[in-house]
Amino acid sequence: MIRGRGAQMRSRNRACGVEEIKARRRQQERDLRKARKEKQLVSKRLPRGLQGDGEEMEIRETLITQEEVLQLYRRIQHGSDDRLAALRSLRQVLQLKKSQQMFVGFENSIHVLIGLFTSNLAVVQLEAAQCLLELSHSDDPSISLVCLPATPYLLTYLSGQSAKFTELCLYILGNLAAENETVRNQLLVQGVIQALAICLQSPHGAVVEAAAYSLSQMLQAKEAGEKIIPAVLEANLTPHLIRLLDVDSEFGMQTAVECAWCLHYIVSSGVNSECMISQGLVCQAVILLIALGRAIESGTTTDGVELLIYPVARCLGNLIASNGTARSKVLVHDGDLLRALSTFVSGFLQSRPFVTRECLWLLNNLTAGDEQFCSTIFCLNLLPAFLQLIPFSGGINTLVLMLLGNIAEMGLECCEKLRQQTDIFPALCTTLRTADPEAVRLALEVLNRILSHCQQACVLFANQGGIAALEVIQYNSNEEIRVRANFLMDRYFADKAPRCSDMGNFLNPSLSFPSRLMFNS
Template identity: 75%
Template sequence: MLRGNGAPSRTRSRAGSVEEIKARRRQQEWALRKARREKQLVSKRLLRELQEDAEEMEIREPSVTQEEVSQLYQRIQRGSEGRLAALRSLCQLLHLKEVQKMFVGLENSMHVLIGLFTSNLASVQLEAALCLLHLSHADDPSISLMCLPATPYLLTYLSGQSVKFTEQCLVILGNVAAENEAVRNQLLLQGVVQALENCLQSPHGAVVEAAAYSLFQLLQAKEAGEKIVPAVLQTSLTPRLIHLLDPESEVGMPAAVEAAWCLHYIMSSGVSSDKVLISQGLVHQAGILLIALGRAIDSGTVADGVELLIYPVVRCLGNLMASREAPLHRSQLDTHGVLQALSSITSKFLHSQPSLSRECLWLLNNLTAGDERFCSAFLSLGLVAALFELIPFSDGINTLVLMLLGNIAEMGSEHCEKLQQQKEIFSALCTVLRTSEVEAVRLTLEVLNLILSHCEQACEEFVNQSGIPALEAIQYHSNKEIRVRANFLMDRYFTDKKMY
């Protein structure tokens, strides 16, 4: 229902239920989160309650004319008793793209709106902020940029007492920063980093989440490595972001999600931040959070949308473990707890979010590469058997599994002996040999070579599992490297020994 009086009441029917629109919104949210990691799209947002209004507006799709928008604007300009009601009606209609264009096309409309945003009347100021929020969220960048004159006021009001108003100002800042380098440069000169630093200390989860969202919009910019990340690292922002990864944090999971994305983009900026973030406790805190999330998954108490938090945390930890600093700091992780958590997460999201499972396997590879402690723990926890269930999956999952098995096999005879004792291993590897994926076949041959070279009895077991026909078949593979590797294994381990 439209708030206030004076809004047009005509509507057009529209196909689709509320559930369908909400499902589409959820898909859009996932796409935007995906865009964050792939740097393909700009992701802007509304407040959650306004998103619900937008969904209702999509269903009703009111028919609004230029004359009706002009009438609302005239009532707002006059400053009569109906100004607040007119503002409320305008705010509700600014969900619609055509109304956004109609309003900003009116003479001095943004000047008037920003003037009301600085009003002494809190109710008027709040409604004007909501109107700015809708305009900052516009798909058309030229519309959202019209909010630029409001940025000094937005930053000033961040120190106010109203939680809701502060949250609105932060989201507007994040939206207008998303699309234009000139806006970001102006915000930097106006002290946006220091303002966000203060907001992240708030005890209110909504304010912290919105502040981290605004910071994220700055950090994903193409010039972030040059201008923004260095400024951020000179403040107390990163220790605060790391603290927000606490599973017991009072400000809640949404704030932790935004903080994790900020940390991810700081690490992806090209600025040498690994050493700083490790010294501030990111490895330890990310490990604790992953273990808590893994336990929640195992107990069936995991919250909806938790994958949005897991992804950036896994990516941060994976990047840290791939850095030159990693060997000195892996001891900060609870080896068994992290491995069990990653295994649980991989299984939980394998079908619904395979990209998340792939990220977990990537982190497992970085943890086990050249690290005897993690490889031994992986075996002792009995996690290898679960890997064989992932072999049939493509899109990089099977190759990561094979790389992980290779990491373990590279540890030597004892580890290879334990691998070959897994009943399913050779049948699983032979299944890969029969596929058309060249990289998967190549990795399988590498794993086989390691196991067979370190464990003599593995040759007999491989024969018993009908491995020879699979190996013989790829001696005629179209890829030369595969043929050479297959012939090498046959000559080295089987032809001379007359085992088949």
């Protein structure tokens, strides 16, 4: 969603550039999902730490035959004396996709496994649950449907006395919910949201984390906005999620990560943001980001902190883009927050560029149309570090240029500071000579804003090779870029250098700049 700003934001040809940025951000989101899947954070999780006491065994898929899987099934089916050993072996075998398909293909196999899962022998019950966990982790959507009869029992056991067993059931539910809408619909009817609300208030940190994980799996669904999020709001889960956005709590950072993603999914669904703001989400997110920034600066942070920064920054950015009240609450901490974001931008540039991009995006939403944030950036002398990011690709350069455009749009005072306090013109000239059309287009827009507000800048830009850079662009293959370059030459440098006559239909042009961009993903 893009929030414009009335007559000041007259936009010609802006939509194309914004759509390109949105496409890149969707790809970045897919890349992040892949990274998170590898770390087993939000996609299906198989917590080996919950396994039984049996030793791990290496299973070689080529050696597992259907007959061997069938023998294990018969051993657990007929109640032989070695049923427990057979369950442990089956759990290991079910780590293989081929074996999973073999097992569920046997008649009544799931019902037999569920029967053992509901056994009154705790050790048998636990091993059967481990087998269900392996099946729930399958990437075959059909297997989640096969496991559907287990869901009422899984929900029932969430109120049990064993924290370890409750945690195990939550991960099974979360894995099953990720795969199929039919499973999610049945869980909703069976009261999964109310059950998760209770688990989120558990005194056991592992249970709280698993409950947040299971909820995040539900909230990622395409039908979440229509079916799941209303139920979450009705059950008043959001205050618990906001409270857990605290790495210093007894539940730790991983729980905060899962809660942050839950809140992001809720906010980006288009829910009434006033509700989330009134519950303290903006203040909690800002305080958390500031604390993480200080921890990184002091070297006391832990591995994986970037996976918390990302959803918190995205959540805060969307709230600011959609609600003016959110911005007023952030202003109280403007300096501390901007310092933290600057720390993230530079600290994760090489290792986790998706964090750098997200923090730059949040900076764009903070500075769009807001003179105080733009002024604070100058006071903290953050711009020189941001200008150094312009040579970077992958969307980082365009986000920096958008940030510069937001600042230049504030008028003469900010443009004078850009001219006097930074090396902005060498950076723009370098960008104008690149092959990235979106970066070139944005650089031209930033340049137009500065030159329109600050006539003295024309001489400085010309003296630093700017006219030569514009002359090269006049022969660019991209018509829009060519027309914009011609316009700048005609408006500001007509008496200083010749230009080619290719004004096209560029009548009454407005070199506009996207403001307060918000993505619902």
